[in-house]
Amino acid sequence: MSQKEGVKMSDKLIRSDKEWKELLTPLQYKITRKKGTERSFTGKYHSFKAEGIYQCLCCGNEIFSSETKFDSGTGWPSFADVISPEKIEKIPDHSLLSLRTEVACSRCDAHLGHAFNDGPKPTGLRYCINSAALKFVSKAEKYKKATFAAGCFWGVEAAFGKIEGVISTAVGYSGGDFVDPTYHDVCSGKTSHAEAVEVLYDPEKVTYEKLLEAFWNMHDPTTPNRQGPDFGTQYRSIIFFHNDEQQNSAIKSKDEFQAKLNKPIVTEIIEAATFYKAEEYHQRYLEKRGTQSCRF
Numbered sequence: 001m002s003q004k005e006g007v008k009m010s011d012k013l014i015r016s017d018k019e020w021k022e023l024l025t026p027l028q029y030k031i032t033r034k035k036g037t038e039r040s041f042t043g044k045y046h047s048f049k050a051e052g053i054y055q056c057l058c059c060g061n062e063i064f065s066s067e068t069k070f071d072s073g074t075g076w077p078s079f080a081d082v083i084s085p086e087k088i089e090k091i092p093d094h095s096l097l098s099l100r101t102e103v104a105c106s107r108c109d110a111h112l113g114h115a116f117n118d119g120p121k122p123t124g125l126r127y128c129i130n131s132a133a134l135k136f137v138s139k140a141e142k143y144k145k146a147t148f149a150a151g152c153f154w155g156v157e158a159a160f161g162k163i164e165g166v167i168s169t170a171v172g173y174s175g176g177d178f179v180d181p182t183y184h185d186v187c188s189g190k191t192s193h194a195e196a197v198e199v200l201y202d203p204e205k206v207t208y209e210k211l212l213e214a215f216w217n218m219h220d221p222t223t224p225n226r227q228g229p230d231f232g233t234q235y236r237s238i239i240f241f242h243n244d245e246q247q248n249s250a251i252k253s254k255d256e257f258q259a260k261l262n263k264p265i266v267t268e269i270i271e272a273a274t275f276y277k278a279e280e281y282h283q284r285y286l287e288k289r290g291t292q293s294c295r296f
């Protein structure tokens, strides 16, 4: 079992029935601890569409993502998949005439709902879950943003995408003054935008300092407007900070990395401005082509 994702036995959350009763509302208790079911169309998440993560209400175990949520028409929140299989336990349930599969949280054993085999492709599964057993955490609340420019954005995106704790990446253009630039505009060098990568990360799994360290190591920050064969202002090295904390960390990290180098670092540390997402074919470009690097 994966140490990062899975639930180790030592992580198991065990509380007495009395404790659960005190912590939960009567409805939440009845559903999660006594295998109850809320009436359809009464829960708060059945038609809820915001982007984020659904945790087990009782213990915070991250079980479902909005990415696999779909409208099943049943009046219960429905998901085609779990975030990872170790998050839940599937238990045969004979309580009705037909055999059903109960879905429980692997960390605290909370009853969540049932799984059926009539879901959408590719999983074919429908996790039919009680809203009252879930706690939704929006992407904006949970994850933080970091933005960097370090040469050709294909390779920079691929490098950040491999870091544990990075939730998603996007390539785009930032740092210039041209509104809504295309790749063609940026390549012309007239927009003063740099090829940039926006990283959404989970601060509980990876720190901003770790991302900075990766940033320094993935490119040469001493060559002005140049990375290897790529030359132009769009390839300059920039840390776009989103708040004072990131700015301070960036300056500190630059000083530390500078101490290891003979040549001066030319990386700009500037406040994040509008990030123009690049055309879809540039997103996860190397991943789509099964290559690791821009250098062929």
Ligand SMILES: [Zn+2]
Pocket (backbone or CB within 6 Å): 056, 057, 058, 059, 060, 061, 105, 106, 107, 108, 109, 110
């Ligand atoms: Zn739980």
